[in-house]
Amino acid sequence: MYRVLFVCLGNICRSPMAEAVFRDRVSRAGLAGAIEIDSCGTGDWHLGKPPHEGTRSILDGKGISYEGMLARRIGREDGERFDLLVAMDESNVKAIREAIGTRTRAEVVRFLSFVPGAALADVPDPYYTGDFDETYELISEASDRLLAHLLESGKVRPADGQQG
Numbered sequence: 112m113y114r115v116l117f118v119c120l121g122n123i124c125r126s127p128m129a130e131a132v133f134r135d136r137v138s139r140a141g142l143a144g145a146i147e148i149d150s151c152g153t154g155d156w157h158l159g160k161p162p163h164e165g166t167r168s169i170l171d172g173k174g175i176s177y178e179g180m181l182a183r184r185i186g187r188e189d190g191e192r193f194d195l196l197v198a199m200d201e202s203n204v205k206a207i208r209e210a211i212g213t214r215t216r217a218e219v220v221r222f223l224s225f226v227p228g229a230a231l232a233d234v235p236d237p238y239y240t241g242d243f244d245e246t247y248e249l250i251s252e253a254s255d256r257l258l259a260h261l262l263e264s265g266k267v268r269p270a271d272g273q274q275g
């Protein structure tokens with residue numbers, strides 16, 4: 112099992128969208144049994160809350176489930192449990208490193224680093240921009256690229272998906 116954790120600031124806009132979209136892509140690829148997917152925030156303002164209305168509206172429109180998803184904060188143990196921590200922006204990368212410390216084998220990367228030639232380095236925060244469509248388009252592209260990367264790098268093998 113390969114474990115991926117999406118991380119943003121509040122865990123109500125970007126990282127829940129990424130969690131839901133990536134899970135949908137992974138599931139469609141028949142790899143639900145091979146990759147564990149979760150999300151969290153570096154801040155604690157929205158603990159226990161469902162995704163933001165804007166994120167829910169986008170996901171509803173795409174027919175992508177966010178059932179049962181509630182905001183939680185990153186903890187040191189996330190650096191031990193997950194293989195890959197995917198940050199929405201550079202400030203998240205810094206906050207993640209502070210939260211998980213240095214004694215971890217987890218990889219910490221920016222989500223858009225998986226998109227070759229991406230015009231942006233960071234996924235814009237729709238909590239401030241109000242543009243959930245722009246954020247969805249970037250997350251959608253990056254999700255496809257991330258899945259392709261995990262398969263091409265051999266971190267996830269198609270046969271793993273059949274184990275449940």
Ligand code: 4NP
Pocket residue numbers: 119120121122123124125126152156236237238
């Ligand atoms: P997110 O957006 O990090 O994409 O979930 C935010 C949500 C809430 C806040 C900031 C960003 N906030 O300051 O409450």
